[in-house]
Amino acid sequence: MAKLTKKQKEAQAKIDRNKLYSIDEAAALVKEITNVKFDASIDLAVRLGVDPRKANQMVRGVVTLPHGTGKDVKVLALVTPDKEAEATEAGADYVGLDEYLDKIKSGWTDVDVIITMPSVMGKLGPLGRILGPRGLMPNPKTGTVTMDVAKAVSEVKAGKIDFKVDKTGIVHAAIGKASFSPDKIAGNAKELIDTLNKLKPAAAKGVYMKSLYMSSTMSPSIQLDPKAV
Numbered sequence: 377m378a379k380l381t382k383k384q385k386e387a388q389a390k391i392d393r394n395k396l397y398s399i400d401e402a403a404a405l406v407k408e409i410t411n412v413k414f415d416a417s418i419d420l421a422v423r424l425g426v427d428p429r430k431a432n433q434m435v436r437g438v439v440t441l442p443h444g445t446g447k448d449v450k451v452l453a454l455v456t457p458d459k460e461a462e463a464t465e466a467g468a469d470y471v472g473l474d475e476y477l478d479k480i481k482s483g484w485t486d487v488d489v490i491i492t493m494p495s496v497m498g499k500l501g502p503l504g505r506i507l508g509p510r511g512l513m514p515n516p517k518t519g520t521v522t523m524d525v526a527k528a529v530s531e532v533k534a535g536k537i538d539f540k541v542d543k544t545g546i547v548h549a550a551i552g553k554a555s556f557s558p559d560k561i562a563g564n565a566k567e568l569i570d571t572l573n574k575l576k577p578a579a580a581k582g583v584y585m586k587s588l589y590m591s592s593t594m595s596p597s598i599q600l601d602p603k604a605v
Contacts, residue, residue, distance in 0.1 A: 387411065387596055390405065390408055390409050391405070391596055396601035397590075397600055397601065398600070398601060399565050399566055399600060400559075402600055403561035406591065406592050407558060410592040416553065416593035417446075417447075417550045417553060417592065417593050418552045419590070420548075420549055420551050420565055420588065420589070421547070421589045422569070422587075424546070424585065425581075426584075428542065432579040433577045433579050434540075435541040435572065436538070436539070436540040436541065436575075437575050438518050439568050440536040441537065441551060441552070443556065443560040444534060444552075445537060445552060445553075446556060447553070449532055450486070450488045450489075451467070451469050451487065451488065451489050451491060452471075452476060452487040453471045453491050453492070453525055454473055454492040454499075455472075457473075459493065459525050460472070462525050462526045463526065465526065466533075467529055468491070477499055481503065490507070490513070490520065491520045491521075491525060494522075518538040520538075537549060545586075552564050554592050554593075565590065569588070569605045588600035
């Protein structure tokens with residue numbers, strides 16, 4: 377087992393392992409225990425009482441974080457010529473169609489989100505093996521396949537993220553940066569948790585939110601009180 381560094385020991389010492397923290401307490405504490413030299417991401421991991429193997433217990437959705445993600449999200453808008461100006465004005469970093477489809481075929485995936493139109497999805501199908509594993513394939517359920525391209529681009533730039541429960545029943549999401557104030561971190565966390573609560577499957581029985589942990593890049597995790605959310 378790797379030995380903890382001095383800074384890691386100091387961070388661990390600030391966390392009471394016998395305590396379940398409120399969201400506000402955790403948001404303040406996660407800043408205290410973050411000591412990396414870059415602007416670390418703040419992450420929330422929520423273990424849900426669902427069986428993701430069953431279609432009627434799959435939890436997937438989107439949420440617009442009120443204070444954004446703190447990340448400069450690079451957006452590619454794969455649209456027809458009549459929608460190019462709309463996408464550009466909304467803030468898309470890359471706008472076009474065939475030339476970008478060719479770039480993707482060659483292995484280019486230097487974007488965070490791809491937004492497209494229903495009529496273009498047929499051309500994206502063959503690229504599924506490239507885009508799918510990277511989580512870049514547009515999906516109507518996440519609002520990335522739409523005729524309202526401007527709205528979709530604006531929402532993503534403003535802090536809209538999509539999430540999906542993994543095979544172990546956990547939702548992982550980045551909810552901000554260590555440079556955020558505690559109230560902004562807490563506000564984003566609450567928005568995600570509220571959205572997860574609204575998406576509780578009718579087929580899910582027993583305790584829905586089993587455990588919640590907040591952490592930053594390379595920091596120890598802080599356990600939140602599930603009953604408080």
